[in-house]
Amino acid sequence: MAMLQVDSINVFYGSIHAIKDVSFNVEQGEIVTLIGANGAGKSTILKTVSGLLRSKGGSIQFTGHTISSAAPHKIVSMGLAHVPEGRHVFSQMTVEENLEMGAYTRSQGEIAPGLEKVYNRFPRLKERRKQVSGTLSGGEQQMLAMGRALMSQPALLMLDEPSMGLAPLMVEQIFEIIKELHKDGVTVLLVEQNAQMALSVANRGYVLETGKIVLSGNGKDLLEDDAVKKAYLGG
Amino acid sequence: MLFLSQIINGLQLGSIYALVALGYSMVYGIIMLLNFAHGDIIMVGGYVAMLTIAAGVHPILAVILAILACVVLGVMIDKVAYAPLRSSPRISLLITAIGVSFLLENLAQNIWGANARPFPNSSIIKGSAINIGGVHIGNTAIVTIAVSLLSMVVLTFLVQKTKRGKAMRAVSEDMGTAQLMGINVNNTITFTFAVGSALAGIGSILYCCTYPQVSPTMGSMLGLKAFVAAVLGGIGSIPGAMVGGFAIGMAEVLVRAAGLSDWTDGAVFAILIVVLLFRPTGLMGRPMTEKV
Ligand SMILES: Nc1ncnc2c1ncn2[C@@H]1O[C@H](COP(=O)(O)OP(=O)(O)OP(=O)(O)O)[C@@H](O)[C@H]1O
Numbered sequence A: 001m002a003m004l005q006v007d008s009i010n011v012f013y014g015s016i017h018a019i020k021d022v023s024f025n026v027e028q029g030e031i032v033t034l035i036g037a038n039g040a041g042k043s044t045i046l047k048t049v050s051g052l053l054r055s056k057g058g059s060i061q062f063t064g065h066t067i068s069s070a071a072p073h074k075i076v077s078m079g080l081a082h083v084p085e086g087r088h089v090f091s092q093m094t095v096e097e098n099l100e101m102g103a104y105t106r107s108q109g110e111i112a113p114g115l116e117k118v119y120n121r122f123p124r125l126k127e128r129r130k131q132v133s134g135t136l137s138g139g140e141q142q143m144l145a146m147g148r149a150l151m152s153q154p155a156l157l158m159l160d161e162p163s164m165g166l167a168p169l170m171v172e173q174i175f176e177i178i179k180e181l182h183k184d185g186v187t188v189l190l191v192e193q194n195a196q197m198a199l200s201v202a203n204r205g206y207v208l209e210t211g212k213i214v215l216s217g218n219g220k221d222l223l224e225d226d227a228v229k230k231a232y233l234g235g
Numbered sequence B: 001m002l003f004l005s006q007i008i009n010g011l012q013l014g015s016i017y018a019l020v021a022l023g024y025s026m027v028y029g030i031i032m033l034l035n036f037a038h039g040d041i042i043m044v045g046g047y048v049a050m051l052t053i054a055a056g057v058h059p060i061l062a063v064i065l066a067i068l069a070c071v072v073l074g075v076m077i078d079k080v081a082y083a084p085l086r087s088s089p090r091i092s093l094l095i096t097a098i099g100v101s102f103l104l105e106n107l108a109q110n111i112w113g114a115n116a117r118p119f120p121n122s123s124i125i126k127g128s129a130i131n132i133g134g135v136h137i138g139n140t141a142i143v144t145i146a147v148s149l150l151s152m153v154v155l156t157f158l159v160q161k162t163k164r165g166k167a168m169r170a171v172s173e174d175m176g177t178a179q180l181m182g183i184n185v186n187n188t189i190t191f192t193f194a195v196g197s198a199l200a201g202i203g204s205i206l207y208c209c210t211y212p213q214v215s216p217t218m219g220s221m222l223g224l225k226a227f228v229a230a231v232l233g234g235i236g237s238i239p240g241a242m243v244g245g246f247a248i249g250m251a252e253v254l255v256r257a258a259g260l261s262d263w264t265d266g267a268v269f270a271i272l273i274v275v276l277l278f279r280p281t282g283l284m285g286r287p288m289t290e291k292v
């Protein structure tokens, strides 16, 4: 049984049919990537999985439980964390308060060990734990958004364009961290426009075009695919 | 010495405005609603205290009952009138709030009559004025200022340090992301209404002890002025509501001390107009950025 099983979901914004009959799955221990151009519907899919948007029909199952109509806060407590596009750190709260919010579904006793783990992974955050997070750099905010999601001790981590707007060195660093997390047993669903990077770390990938999955395969094969090369890898 | 006693008057009035303004600001911060029924919650609190004391309930218990009544009413208004409109345009919410305000005032008039009735202030705040260097400071003033400050300290602790308070800040900054943290947004909104209404309840008792009478419309002017205080401080900002409340109280007292008693209300609304024209985000409000 797949950790995440999405079956023919359809999502609408008013009369706009943004996601058309999309199905995909993520197995335990995998890194799976969803790639596609601006407006393809990548973020919409993640928001639907985490319960912020609803699908008309179809079903979403996480670790065997149907979550298609569960409230977002319930889904988080089941072990599914979503780092939204644009980081969305709570800019008026400090770094540490943001991390505490990430642990909202955990018990009080799990916060201190959780913080220690995150600070070990992101020493930069530890230096800035009392800083108001709106004043962090983009890269630091991405680290914070990821650290915050990790505080909920997720089985599945969904990342929406973690490399967006970051300098190449920072992008490298973020992808290193994704690989480390994966090695430590976290399953990852990665949405990226940086198809090159995403496909090179992913076990499998799906290519999304205007709300439909048009191609899927393992990461290496997609990297070699002529259509993918042409559309997403600059030749 | 006259000056000092005017300062005390300003603090007394200002601290009540601050308590009420906090409710406006917190609710606005979390669901972007100007809750025009907030003032009428105060009126209900006043009646509950007055009627329970008249029925022979111990004043302390009566005060607690009044505050509880405000909390229950505030939460109920949200559940019944506002919650079904969470995804509707903000203007629908605003109109609903005005409707709830009229409903409460008219209900009160039907049940308790339109006339103002005396409030048993002396059974709640006892004792006489104290004398500091020739200045008489009324007991009510001292109790009002002290209780208000204490409430604000407790509120600040709640919002800054507790899990629920932090969740409240998270929801008011970014509701969608707060849900992704596992925060139950509906519970958090309910909690916000409960805290804001409790402060209104406390403000209600203090206000009725200062101006010892209750009437169905007593909440509307108090509510409006507290609203101005919230806007002056920066609507949505908790410290702003406190500062704004004290500023409006002081301004009113100073206008009155200048011999312009007829102009106090006018002065308050002039402040509103000036703030809206020149600094719509208020003294301590965050700049208005569109939420993505
Ligand atoms: N709130 C909304 N209201 C109406 N339409 C929306 C809304 N959000 C997204 N859309 C539309 O749905 C489609 C999919 O958007 P989505 O944000 O999921 O794309 P995306 O693949 O994440 O794009 P990007 O790479 O730019 O982040 C787009 O056509 C977009 O215009």
Ligand SMILES: [Mg+2]
Residues within 6 Å of the ligand: A042, A043, A044, A085, A160
């Ligand atoms: Mg997107």
